Amino acid sequence: MVYENPDGVMVGLEIHVQLNKLATKLLCGCSTDYHTSEPNTHVCPVCMGLPGCLPVLNKRAVEYAIRIGLALNCEIVEQTQFHRKNYYYPDLPKGFQTTQYDYPIVSDGRVVIEGEDGEHVVRIRRAHMEEDPGRLMHMGSIDRSKGTLIDYNRSGMALIEIVSEPDMRSPREARRFLDKLRNILEYLDVFDSTLEGSMRVDANISIGGGDRTEVKNISSHKGAERALLYEIMRQKNIKRRGEEVVMETRHFDEARGVTISMRTKEEEHDYRYFPEPDLVPMRVGSWVDGILETLPELPDARRSRFISDYRMVDTHAKALTSDIRVADFYEEVASQVDPAAAAVWVSDVLKGELNYRDLTIASFTVEDMVKIIELVVGGKITEKGAVEIIRNILDEGGCPMGIVKEKGLLKVEGDVVDQAVEEVLKENPEALEDYFAGKEKSLNFLVGQVMKKTRGRADARSVREMMLEEIDKNYR
Known part of the structure; x- marks a missing residue:
């Protein structure tokens, strides 16, 4: 089967990943544990850009960048360098962003996703390190705001910006790519996806070979899919009227589900890049072998091992390894009961009940799952009774045997x-x-x-x- 793309949809993504598992920011000693703090309490003269303050690079952030590059099957550059990206915006107090320009630390990688017609390769153009700006909080939607507040706690946080080629052919493929990328990063243990601002997306889209538009700062994978669906519809309507799509930067209003024009798209020369004079170039080629040895088992490798070791079908292996917490949960259960039964009950039943309630695997215990499977396999309760126990635990609490006795779920026979x-x-x-x-x-x-x-x-x-x-x- 060959996927047909009659509208010529081309999607490329720029994903900003916050390395919030670091103890300190990229260029200063401020703590990264700011998410529950009062605004503007995790700042210092360096991340506020006060005159005369010199940056000191966080070495572990560089190691994390190399780990990410290796996991994405990328080339790691022998020597890398930071630049100043000059522009004024209220969330960037020093008037420039410390980033990487023509010597990104990572380039030429690939990620395999489940595409519209089977496995599909999305190429990674580059991934570079940079500092996060502050956070703007608008009083209302961005185009109708009565005012804007600024919190600089986020300013200076270490980011990896991962830039894909325009290889995705639908909003669904874009969302699957984001899900796969988040999964890989969680396996690497370089960021916490549950924290606000941990992964933000800029989506570039064009249809029929026309000019592209960029939708900035999308905060969720579902939001990225919705924004792209809206943009496809908007651009098709423009072309139906015989007009041309303008190359511009747009904002996605999540509440209204629409994109809003912000400005015409800047070009690279608008930012007047030049080498950061306070940070020397780095030779990192010799770091690669040592970091490669420390890489954990990644999702695709774990999926293959689940199929071979536990004799499960591919659909179960995909479902179980798509979240490292679920994979760990399953392996604990499978070490105590039949792995085949555990695969069915965790991937098909428990995950479904959790997703329905918008809960995570942390809402259930390994001990309860083991006990339920033992009761079913041992013929003490029916499968329907087991599902009732799971639902009762999630909705009201309790333990398996207590619910069995309370509701009289022991199997009747004879x-x-x-x-x-x-x-x-x-x-x-x-x-x-x-x-x-x-x-x-x-x-x-x-x-x-x-x-x-x-x-x-x-x-x-x-x-x-x-x-x-x-x-x-x-x-x-």
């Missing part, structure tokens, strides 16, 4: 089920006639009535077998 089967057949002669007439669904109805009488505590497969035996014995 005479109780026999009696229920006999009663259902006597009470539903029409359904029995339909079954004899060749309507297979009527048998499902009869089994369902037995499950209803036993309050879901009978095994559905066993009930079906008993039902057929009883029909053959007494109703033929």
Whole structure:
């Protein structure tokens, strides 16, 4: 199958990843633990850009950048250098941003995602280090704001800006790329995705080979997908009117689901890049081998190991390794119960219940999952009863055995089920006639009535077998 792209959609992303697992900022000693602090309390003369203050580079930030580059199958440059990117904006008090220009630390990589027509390669053009500006808080939407507040706590935080080639062909592929990238970064343990501002996206999009627009500072993966969907619609409408799409920078208003024009797109020469005189060039080529040895098992490698070691299907392996916390949770469960059963219950059932409630795997314990699987595999409760226990724990709390006793979920067998089967057949002669007439669904109805009488505590497969035996014995 070849994916057809009739509108010629081309999407490239610039992703700003905040290295918030560092103890201090990129160029000064201010703490990175600012997210719950009062505004403008994690600042110093360096990150505020006061005259005469000299930066000192955080070595671990450079190591993190190399780790990211290796995980993205990139080339690591032998020598890298910082530049000053000159522009004035209220969240940048010193009037320039310390960044990298023509010597980025990382380049020429690739990430494989699940595309519209199977596996799809997204090329990484470059990834470079830079400092984060402060945070602007508008009083209302950006185009209708009555005022703007500035918090400089974020100013100077270490960032990696990852720039892709325009290889994505739909908003869905863009979201999948972002999900895969976040997954890789979490495995590397270089950032915490749960913190505000940890990953921000600039999306570049064009259709039909026309001029591109850039949508700035999108704060979520879902928001990126929505912004791109809106831009495709907006650009197609412009072309239908016989007009040309203007190359510009736009803002995505999440509340209204629309993009808003901010300014015409700047070119590189507008920023007057020049080498940062207070930071010397760095030779980092000799660091690579040592850092490569410390890389953890990454998502694709873990997925392959799950398939080979635990004999699970690829869909389960993908679901379990798409979040490092879920993968760790599964391996703990699988070390205590049958790995195949654990794969089904964690990937298909537990993840579904968590997603429905917008909860994370931290909302459930390994001990409870192990106990539930043991009860099902041991024939003590039905699969329906197990799902009820999971839902009860998530919604109201409790422990598996306590819920089993409280709700009477122990599986019923023998005479109780026999009696229920006999009663259902006597009470539903029409359904029995339909079954004899060749309507297979009527048998499902009869089994369902037995499950209803036993309050879901009978095994559905066993009930079906008993039902057929009883029909053959007494109703033929």
